[in-house]
Amino acid sequence: MYGDLLQQLDAETISFSQTGTRLLGVFMAVVMYGVALGLKPHFFRGVFNRPRSMFIGLVCQWIVLPLFTFILCASLHNLLSPTVAMGLILVASCPGGAVSNFMSSYSKGNSELSVLMSTITTLGAPIFTPINYAIWGGLYVKYFDLAARNMLQPLQISPLHVSLTVIIIVGIPVLLGFLTVRFAPKVADRLKEVMRYVSIAVFLGIVVMMLSQNYSSFRKYIGIIFIIVLVHNLIGLGIGYTASTIGRVPVKDRRSVTLEVGIQNSGLGLMLLFNTNIFPPEIAMGGMVFVTAWWGIWHIISGLAVSALFRYTGFDSVGLSKRNVRQ
Numbered sequence: 001m002y003g004d005l006l007q008q009l010d011a012e013t014i015s016f017s018q019t020g021t022r023l024l025g026v027f028m029a030v031v032m033y034g035v036a037l038g039l040k041p042h043f044f045r046g047v048f049n050r051p052r053s054m055f056i057g058l059v060c061q062w063i064v065l066p067l068f069t070f071i072l073c074a075s076l077h078n079l080l081s082p083t084v085a086m087g088l089i090l091v092a093s094c095p096g097g098a099v100s101n102f103m104s105s106y107s108k109g110n111s112e113l114s115v116l117m118s119t120i121t122t123l124g125a126p127i128f129t130p131i132n133y134a135i136w137g138g139l140y141v142k143y144f145d146l147a148a149r150n151m152l153q154p155l156q157i158s159p160l161h162v163s164l165t166v167i168i169i170v171g172i173p174v175l176l177g178f179l180t181v182r183f184a185p186k187v188a189d190r191l192k193e194v195m196r197y198v199s200i201a202v203f204l205g206i207v208v209m210m211l212s213q214n215y216s217s218f219r220k221y222i223g224i225i226f227i228i229v230l231v232h233n234l235i236g237l238g239i240g241y242t243a244s245t246i247g248r249v250p251v252k253d254r255r256s257v258t259l260e261v262g263i264q265n266s267g268l269g270l271m272l273l274f275n276t277n278i279f280p281p282e283i284a285m286g287g288m289v290f291v292t293a294w295w296g297i298w299h300i301i302s303g304l305a306v307s308a309l310f311r312y313t314g315f316d317s318v319g320l321s322k323r324n325v326r327q
Contacts, residue, residue, distance in 0.1 A: 027205075029168065029169050029172070029173045030173070030195075030198075031099075031101075031102050031195075032101060032102075032169060032170055032173035032174060032177075033173040033174075033176055033177050033195070034102070034105075034177075034191070034192070034195025034198065035101045035102050035105045035111060035115070035173075035174075035177070036173060036174040036175075036176070036177020036178060036180075036181075037177045037180060037181060037188045037191055037192040037195060050253075052247060052249060053110070053113055053244070053247070053249040053250070053253035053254075053256075053257060054113065054116065054117065054120075056243050056244055056247045056249065056257060057113070057117050057240065057244075057256075057257040057260050057261065058117065058120065058121065059243075060239050060240055060243050060257070060261045061095070061096055061117070061121050061260065061261055062121070062124070062128050062132070064239050064243065064261075065092050065235070065236055065239055065261060066089070066092045066093055066132040066135075066136050067136070068235050068239060069088055069089055069091075069092035069136065069232065069235070070089065070136040070139060070140060072088065072231065072232060072235060073085040073088055073089060073140055073144070074140065074143070074144055076228075077140075077144040077145055080228070081287050082145050082287075083287030083288045083291075084225075084228065084287035084288070084290075084291055085140060085144075085145065085287075086137055086140070086287075086288055087269075087287055087288035087289070087290070087291030087292050088228070088232055088291055089132075089133060089136050089137045089140060090133055090137075090269045090272070090273075090288065090292060091232070091264050091266050091269050091291065091292055091295050092132070092136070092232075092236075092264070093128070093129045093130075093132035093133040093136070094125070094129055094264050094265045094266060094268045094269050095118070095121035095122045095124065095125045095128070095129070095264075095265050095268065096117060096118045096121045096122070096260045096261070096263060096264065096265060097118070097263045097264055097265040097266065097267070097299065099263055099299065099300060099303055100114055100118060100256075100259045100260050100262075100263040100303065101114045101115050101118055101170075103259045103263065103303040103304065103306070103307040104255065104256040104259050104260070104307070106304075106307045106308070106311060107255045107256075107259065107306070107307035107308075107310035107311050108252065108255070108310065108311050109252050109253070109254075109255030109256035109259065109307075109310065110250070110252040110253045110255070110256045111256070113252075113253055113256045113257070114256040114259065114260055115170065115174065117256070117257075117260045118170065118260065119170055121260075122170075122265065125265075125268065126159045129268070222294070225290055225291060225294050226294070226298075228291070229291060229294050229295055229298050230298070230302075232295075233262060233295070233298060233299060233302050236261050236262040236263075236264070237258055237259075237261070237262030237302070237306060239261050239262075240254075240257045240258035240259070240260060240261030240262055241254065241257075241258040243257070243261075244257045244258060255307075255310045258306070259303060259306065259307065262299070262302070262303070262306070263299045263303050264295060264299065266292050266293070266295040266296040266299070267296060269292040269295075270289070270292050270293060270296070273288055273289055273292060
C-alpha cells in the first residue's frame with residue numbers, strides 16, 4: 001500500500017518559487033544577526049583549544065550520518081521508491097543547516113561551536129556532498145535498486161557560490177552582531193531577546209509558506225513521508241547525541257553537536273535538484289523533491305522542539321561528570 005503510494009509520488013510536481021528561496025536567505029541572515037548578539041568572540045578560541053567536540057561533530061556529519069542513512073534505505077528498500085531513497089541520501093550528504101545556529105543558541109548550547117561547525121561543513125560541501133552522494137547512492141543503486149541509477153548524477157557545487165553563501169548568510173550578520181555588542185551593548189541586550197521571538201516567528205512563517213505552495217500534494221503524501229523523514233531525523237539527532245555522550249563532551253557542546261548533526265541544509269539539496277545541469281527535470285518532480293523539501297520544513301519543527309527540551313529540562317546532563325556539566 002505505502003510502496004504504491006510512494007511510486008505515485010514520483011509523478012507529482014513540487015513547486016517552490018525563487019522568491020521564496022530568496023526570502024529564506026534574507027530571513028536566515030536576520031536570524032544569524034540575532035544569534036550573533038549572544039556570541040562571545042573570545043569563546044571561539046575555546047572551541048579550538050578543546051577540539052574534541054568539533055572533531056566528533058564533523059565525523060558524525062561527514063561520515064556517520066551518510067552511512068546510517070544508507071543502512072536505513074537498505075533496510076526499507078522494499079518500501080521506498082527509488083526517488084525517495086535517493087532523496088534521503090542526498091539530504092544526508094548536505095552540510096549542516098544555518099537554522100541549527102539559532103536552535104543551538106535557543107537551547108543554551110555552545111553557539112560558537114555551532115557557528116564554526118556550520119561554516120566548516122558548508123565550506124566543505126563542494127567536496128563532501130558529491131563524494132557522499134556518489135559513494136552511498138552508488139552502493140544503493142548497485143545492491144538494492146537499479147531503477148535509481150538515473151538519479152545517481154555527479155553533483156557539481158560551486159566553491160564560489162558556497163563561499164558567497166557563507167559570507168552573506170553567516171559572515172556579514174555575525175560581524176554586524178559583534179559590532180552591535182561592541183559599540184551598542186545596551187541595544188544588543190534589548191535586541192537579543194526580541195530577536196529570539198522574531199526568529200521563531202520567522203521559522204513558523206517559512207513553514208506556512210512552504211506548505212501553502214504544495215498543499216494538495218502535502219495532504220496526500222505527508223503520512224508516509226512524515227514517518228520516513230521523522231525516522232531519518234531521529235537518526236541524525238541520535239547520532240550527534242550518542243557520539244557526544246560517548247565522547248564525554250560538555251553539556252553545552254553536546255546540545256550543539258546534536259542539533260548540528262540533526263539539522264541538514266536541505267535548501268542546498270533543493271538547489272541541486274532544480275539545477276537542470278545536474279538533474280534532468282523529470283527527476284525533480286517526485287520523491288526526491290518532496291523528501292528534501294519536507295526535510296526543510298520538518299527540521300525547523302523538530303529543531304525547535306529539541307532545543308526547547310534542552311533549554312527547559314535537565315535530562316541531557318545525565319551521565320556526565322559535574323565538571324562537564326559546569327563547562
